[in-house]
Amino acid sequence: MMLGLAWRMLKRELRAGELRLLFVALCIAVAAVSAVGFLADRVGRTLELEARQMLGADLVLVADQSIDEAFVREAQARGLRAVRTLVFPSMVFADGRAQLVEIKAVGSAYPLRGQLRLAAQVDGEDQAVAGGPSAGSVWGDARLFGLLALTPGAKVGVGELQLPAAGVLTQEPDRSFNLFSVAPRLMMHIDDVPASGLIQFGARVRYRLLLAGSDPALAGWREWAESRLDRGQRLEGIADARPEVRNALDKAQRFLGLATLLTVILSAIAVALAARRYMQRHLDACAVLRCLGTTQGGLLRLHVLGFLMMTLLATLLGVLLGFAAHFALVSAMSGLLGAQLPMPGSGPVLEGLLVAAVLLFGFAVPPLLQLARVPTLRVLRRELGPPAPLAVIGYLFGFLLLAVLIVRAAGDLRLGLLAVGGFVGALALFWGIAWLAVGLAGRLRGGAGFGWRQGLATLARHGAANTLKVVALGIGLMALLLLGVTRLELVEAWQKSVPADAPNRFVINIQQDQRQAVADWLAGQGIAAELAPMVRARLLSVNERPISAADFPEDDRAQRLIEREFNLSWRADLPTGNELVSGRWFSGKAGEASVEAGLAKTLGIALGDRLVFSVAGVEKPVEVTSLRKLDWDSMRVNFFVLTPPGVLEDAPASYITSFHLNAAQRPAAARLVEEFPNLTVIDIDAILAQIQSVVGQVVAAVQVVFLFTLAAGAVVLYAALLSAIDERRFELAVMRALGARRDQLRAAMLVELAAVGALAGLIAALGAAVVGQLLARQVFQLDPVFSWTSPLLAAVLCALATTLAGWLGMHRLLAVPPLAALRQGA
Structure with a gap:
């Protein structure tokens, strides 16, 4: 009986317009949250489906030193498939031309996930292939074929070997974007590497062990391996795939979350105002019902049931509107998301229902508590206002719920x-x-008109x-x-x-004996560029305390920084785009160093700390005398750690530079490579x-x-x-x-x-x-x-x-x- 009465009351109030405003506010909040939710759900499902293919495996062990065979044996013992790959830069030659390339050596089973695609010639139709190149041959991407003017079957000098170019590589599942690893790709069989003589002491090689198999077996192997990882080794799973896409989507989600949470806040205000007006306009009717014998509990149940039914209707309509609106979001971001997205699940529907419930119980029910407590005397004395707002506690509870909702809607804590x-x-x-x-x-009020x-x-x-x-x-x-x-x-x-x-060209691999010649050539072309020395080093200790990734169990970024090699440089003056935030610039004291402030914060480095770097096997102690803020978005060459001259010059170094080319100057990049074939110009x-x-x-x-x-x-x-x-x-x-x-x-x-x-x-x-x-x-x-x-x-x-x-x-x-x-x- 109560349910039927509540339904009839709801239909009457909606027809009369008393609840339309509240209904619309609920619909808008649910639609906004569910629209963004549907988009996020589809993107998440897409990344989950494609992440394994983007890795080329289910799990990858990455190292800067050769990976112990014990990791492979343990994986095979657990029923996992395993394959090794090596990635390193090297020069290759063809018909008198030389080109710096990034060589990828793969085993026969590569890739474990995803597809390799190969074409017989540049711009030819490609097709999927079962594995990498066979021993005794190489594949190159279209860019390498163009730079070396290769034809199918042409011989390519790879170290001490002459190998035929058997095809044009058009798709490689686990090739991620890296600013300093966008040289042309050459793929060869891993069994040919020893005979090529390319990997010598000090070579910059990335070793990878790719694994695939059942999730339980992967989890068991990961647990076994994590305690045995050495310095410079790390595990990458599907959560780490395509970070450049995830970073862009993270920023997009923040902007969308901002708009969504503001919509929720506005809807909460609208619901509170509409519910307050509803309460004020129904005080008389509730007073009459109290005179006719309706109890406070009965009044409260009647109105709460009506509001619950209205909320369900508003949620249904809001979810439908959100589902329709999310197609507009997908269309707006189609270039970022890609054409194919799986359909979303039911999660956004539940989120919409949660939003509606929070707005209902937090901002609509408190005024109903006042309605239930209306005195019967109001029938005779209309001047009596609403009961004292005992509902303050209800509003406080509603605000707490709204706070949780805002954090969820923001998508970022x-x-x-x-x-x-x-x-x-x-x-x-x-x-x-x-x-x-x-x-x-x-x-x-005085001194003016009526x-x-x-x-x-x-x-x-x-x-x-x-x-x-x-x-x-x-x-x-x-x-x-x-x-x-x-x-x-x-x-x-x-x-x-x-x-x-901003600079739109980077030039790397400038050798020490080429520095002046490259600088003079660029100056002759009217290109303003500063060549900066670059030394690769690994941080060993801070204040005589050895440092490792295990020191930062809760900070993934700190772990990655510790495991990688840093690019160090030296100079006497403060670089453009750098700002000292604490300390002093170099005073001529031996062993000084300036550290980027963000890196220092992440690794807990402070002014006065003594750092020890390993540079080509030689330890270099320095003292932090300043912290710098860098303008990374300037696209200039920046370094985490700088030292004054006299600290790093005896270490093996190459030079790097960046500069801006306008449309008329762009052919200069090709002429630079012709003049200095070993250089890599990154557009x-x-x-x-x-x-x-x-x-x-x-x-x-x-x-x-x-x-x-x-x-x-x-x-x-x-x-x-x-x-x-x-x-x-x-x-x-x-x-x-x-x-x-x-x-x-x-x-x-x-x-x-x-x-x-x-x-x-x-x-x-x-x-x-x-x-x-x-x-x-x-x-x-x-x-x-x-x-x-x-x-x-x-x-x-x-x-x-x-x-x-x-x-x-x-x-x-x-x-x-x-x-x-x-x-x-x-």
Whole structure:
């Protein structure tokens, strides 16, 4: 019986419009969260499916020294398939031409996952092949064929061997992007490596052991191997596949998470305002039901059941809208995600239901608690307001749930916690400013016309209600400004993080005896370039304490840094794009070193620490005398560790440089390689274009989610204005009955609306500027310069929009005859 009554009540309230606002707010929140959820679910499933193919295996052991045969024997004993690969740079020769390439030597079973594809000739049709090249032959990619002018079957000098080029390699599953490993690829059989004589002492070789098999066997082998890993060895699983794609998607998810969580916050405000209005308009009906014998528990169950059914309907509609909207997100990011994505699972549906439940129980049920406690005496004494808000505890519980929801919606713990902290801080600050401003308005009534005096008097007389409206509108407008104005600043800062004249060519492998000749050649071409020495070294100890990856069990980045070799350099002056954050620059003291501040923070290095590096087997002790902040986005050559001259010069070194080529200068890169065949010129124009493409796709996706935020903001504005209409109807009728003219009341209403809108717009602009700076610096690692003009102009426009919207909603009250309004309010 109660269920049927609740359903009939819900249908009546929806037809009458009492619950439409709350229904729309729930739909918008669910749609925004589920749209981003569907996208994230599909992307996650895609990466999971493709990660194993991108690795070429299920698990990979990577090392900078030869891998012990015990690892292979243990894998085979557990029923795993295993294959070795070697990757190293070397020169190859063909018909008098020389080219630095990255050689990959593979076993016959390679790859264990994914596909190799081979074409008979450049631009020819390729096909999948079962394994790598057979012993006695090599494959090259199209770039190598072009640089060496190879034809199928042509001999290629690989060390001491002459091997025929048997095909053009078009697809390699585990070839990841690395700025300093984008030389042309040559693939050979691993059995040919000893005879080639290419691997000598000091050679830079990456050893990899690829494994594939059942998940339990892999897990067992991994547990066995982790305790036996040496320095420079690490395991890579599917979570590490394609980090460049994951990094781009992580930043995209943060932007989308920002838009989503602001939509949830706005929807929570709208739900709270709509539920409060519903409570105020149903006090009389509930008082009558109490007189007819309905208990408090019965009233509460009746309304909660109705709201539950409405929430289920809103969730269903919101999920459908989100599912439709996520196709727009997929389309906006199609270049980043690829064409084929599996369909999503049911996870986003549950997330949408969770959002609706949090908004319902956190912000709609507390006012219902007040309805259930309405006194029966209200039937006779209409002036009795709602019961004391015992629901404060309910609102507090709702806020805690909302905080958890915000963190989930953000997709990033730091972003979510900053959003929660910003929301709480903004709420407290806005409430304080609004309360003081509304109170002050009551003291500024003299010396002006009736409209001004009455408008400010009404503003102060309804201080609590107007403070609530200012805070609600301020939070809503701040969210819109944050995405509508500061969002543009964030995106612009991201896009400008790579300058237009940033270096787009890197040149590596410049030998010491070529340094001056290369510098003179570049200068003769009008190319400004600085050649920097580069020495590879491994960090051994800090303050005489040996350091290893085991010292950082919870920090994956620190472990990777410790396991890898660092690129060190020396120079006397502070490089361009470097800024000292602590310490002093080199003073001429022996054994000084300057360390990048981020690296120092990650590894716990401080000023005055003594570091020992191993450089070609020779230990080099240095003392940290300064920490530097680097502009990595400048695309210049940067180094984690710098020393003054006199510390590293006796170590084997090569030189590296970067410079910018405009369209007219681009042929110079090919002439440089012709002049110095051993050099490798890395063209990163395509990389820069890809970065800009990713930014553009993310911006387009944010625009889609921003539509939900706009809709939620419109609901907040409408809900605030509806509550004002309810409060003013009876009051205006009394004033008209006492002789006030319509033009006087119109002026008073406009003054009140303008004051509320201007105050809300001003505090929203200030809040958006502060929160935008915080998000840019702490979450997105950007350094934007926010202009105060844009937020303040937006605040003025918001005040005008609020006044106009309020007037359009409230001017009809002046046309209602005073007697009718008094009877309705009586």
